[in-house]
Amino acid sequence: MVLEFEKPIADLENKLREMKELAKGKNIDLSADIHSLEEKIQSLKKETFQTLTRWQRVQLSRHADRPYALDYIYEITNDFIELHGDRNVADDKAMIGGLGDIDGRTVMFVGQQKGRNTKQRQERNFGMANPEGYRKALRLMKMAEKFNKPIVTLIDTPGAFPGLEAEERGQGEAIARNLREMFKLKVPVICVIIGEGASGGALGIAIGDRVFMLENTWYSVISPESCSSILWRSWDYKEQAAEALKLTAADMFNNKLIDGIIEEPLGGAHKDMKLMASRIKESIKVALAELDKLKPEKRIEKRIEKFCAMGVVNE
Structure with missing residues (x-):
């Protein structure tokens, strides 16, 4: 592509x-x-x-060859045991999670997973989780808290699934509960946006002590296409919408909405997945080393303060 x-x-x-x-064939x-x-x-x-323009970075974040959550997890960890189900309704395959080992330390991974081909995309629902996906994520995070294991979330979604069935099963409540409970988790929480970070679908697993974005990713309340369709009644203005939304990693960092940017290989993360995975792994290890020095109560206090300070303007 x-x-x-x-x-x-x-x-x-x-x-x-x-x-x-x-040169090889003619010996020249x-x-x-x-x-x-x-x-x-x-x-x-x-x-x-x-x-790159903001819209070009959005395109790059959706590249068909771009690594997904499980690609990074299997590359970062020495072993990974995937856990399934929300113990209530079903196992949402758009949301994955499980325990992995990072250089001898067990970490709970949670993330959204897209598919490579048509069949996988349907199975993974294009990375759009239902309420049971967010409830599975919360179950795994609570399990990590119980056994004192740090949490790493990998975010890549065009949004939570907006279907009628999802709303009937409490999509809004499931995401809201995750936001509340993630603020109170006693273990370190590190969030990494590896692709698309759209709306509450992304935020539902993005409340952390450290929030990082890969260089060519985006994070916003709405996608450029949806913003264009609302404001201009057409998708034709998606590039202007992307510029207005200021949704790139650099924009988010300048507005103090994230804690850091992880540089991608030249050409995008898909050009060298192993190098990209090693950079993510190093960022996780450095962040954990910093967070381990804080007592749980202090981590929670600083986590709440960080998010409460967002959007505050002093005149």
Whole structure:
């Protein structure tokens, strides 16, 4: 999959591939030309990805090859045991969770999971959790608290599922309960937005002592398309909506709504998943080392203070 703004880079990479095949097939020395083209490609990549618009970052966050929650979990942990069900209604496959080992320390992971192909996307409901998904997430977080295990949430959702059945089963109540209970968790909570972070669907597992965003992700009360359809009665203004929403990681950090940005490999997280996973892992370890120094009561106090300070303006 090549995004519109990536096409000039893809064209040069195709030329580079053809040049290498020609040099190999005809036994011609094209090393100087190949080196020159490689430098040109690298320069164009840096120029392109350092000047992305907000809408382009939204597109990159949805890239078909982008790693999902389980990809990172299996890469970060030495082993992972997935846990299922909310012990009430069902096992929501859009919300995943379980225990994993990070360099000898057991961590409870919770996250939204999308699918790679049509069948998986239907099974995972495109990463849009039902109430039972949020109740499963809360059950696992309470279990982590009981056994004194830190919690890491990986957020990637276009929003909570807005279907009639979800509303009948208490979608709003389930998310609201998660917000309340996550503020009171006695164990360290680290939240990482790895893709899309839309509305209450994202916020339902995003109340943490540390909230990080990957470089090419977004976090907002509404998607650019939905904002465009409300304000302009059309999706055609999604780029303007993205600019107005100021939803990128840099915007969120500047507005003090997140605690840090995790840099992605040049071209996006999908270009080097192992490197991206190692950076996420290191950020988690550093944050846990800081949070371990605080008593549970102090962590809760600082967590509440952080979120209560958001949006406050002194004139």
